[in-house]
Amino acid sequence: MKSCIAGIATTVLASALLAGCGAGIEELWKPDTVVKTSAVQGGYTGKLSDDRDITMLVLEDDQFYSVYGSLTNGSFAPKGFMHASGKASNGSFTASDLKDFATDGIAYLGSLNASYAAGANLNGTVVEGSSTITFTSTVIKSSQYNYGTAASTAGINGNWTLTDLQGVAVNLQIGLDGAITASSAASSGGCAFSGTVTPRASGKNVFDLALTFGAAPCRFANQTLKGIAIDYLAANGKRQLLLAATDSARNNGVAYGGLR
Structure with a gap:
């Protein structure tokens, strides 16, 4: 596609x-x-x-x-x-x-x-x-996602298992300080990357996102991509996390999503 x-x-x-x-x-x-x-x-x-x-x-x-x-x-x-x-x-x-x-x-x-x-x-x-x-x-129903409230890392810290745009599994950990450490499945080469999520200065329920990728085999080796992240209550009662980011020229992008 x-x-x-x-x-x-x-x-x-x-x-x-x-x-x-x-x-x-x-x-x-x-x-x-x-x-x-x-x-x-x-x-x-x-x-x-x-x-x-x-x-x-x-x-x-x-x-x-x-x-x-x-x-x-x-x-x-x-x-x-x-x-x-x-x-x-x-x-x-x-x-x-x-x-x-x-x-x-x-x-x-x-x-x-x-x-x-x-x-x-x-x-x-x-x-x-x-x-x-x-x-x-x-x-989105306010019972699932309240855009008007300030974002907080307290609701998203800990471990997440996400998938990227190609369906590759990614293990991602978020600290209470918003620090991210992550790696993709070994079967796909095991790309390691890090980053941060920071509550948006506007006070809305959105995180500013920065992801810095490690050396090869990472597709965006040694590059930093920036964007946003949100979490909300999914229909099955679990929390859904979505992340999306692009390079500075907006020529390439990554996105991740998953439940816990």
């Missing part, structure tokens, strides 16, 4: 997380120092028009992340994610710099055109080249 949309041609997406309004790449990587009030900000869950599941997040500065994949027995396995610098205005949410990081982790350029009802739903269309896909979503 080449991209979220290109995949429709061969097998006719799942969760979302979100990007920054009018900012350059360097700005997207900086923690927010000013709390903004985007009308569309929040966490959303829904479906793509090819019936894949999505979890989406729009941040206070209109950054857009959308993780897509498969939802099985309440567990969400990411197969790709989208990131963009959006702009919300009078019920319209648009972005011309959308990047879609599919199973291979390589970015595909697209655009986003959506409509929203504040605090209720976000529905729209993603165009990549000659391919188009639509999505519908509603705000």
Whole structure:
């Protein structure tokens, strides 16, 4: 599968997380120092028009992340994610710099055109080249995820078993200080990496994420990728953790997901 949309041609997406309004790449990587009030900000869950599941997040500065994949027995396995610098205005949410990081982790350029009802739903269309896909979503129930409360590492510290975009198992440990140590399964080469999760300065229920990969066989050997992480209560009563990050040029990305 080449991209979220290109995949429709061969097998006719799942969760979302979100990007920054009018900012350059360097700005997207900086923690927010000013709390903004985007009308569309929040966490959303829904479906793509090819019936894949999505979890989406729009941040206070209109950054857009959308993780897509498969939802099985309440567990969400990411197969790709989208990131963009959006702009919300009078019920319209648009972005011309959308990047879609599919199973291979390589970015595909697209655009986003959506409509929203504040605090209720976000529905729209993603165009990549000659391919188009639509999505519908509603705000995640507050009993599962409260975007308005501050994130805390107390709820996510400890061990997690996650999978990456290729379905490779990753053992990840988060300390109370937000420090991350992780390694992928030995069968895939055993890439070791580290990083941090830091509660977002806006006070919303989102973590700023940084991951630094070790030497080969890591695909992104000796590189640091940055993005976001969230956790929420899955339908089966377990906690779901999702992480998504890109390199500084947004040419490559990684995502991980799992339950405990």
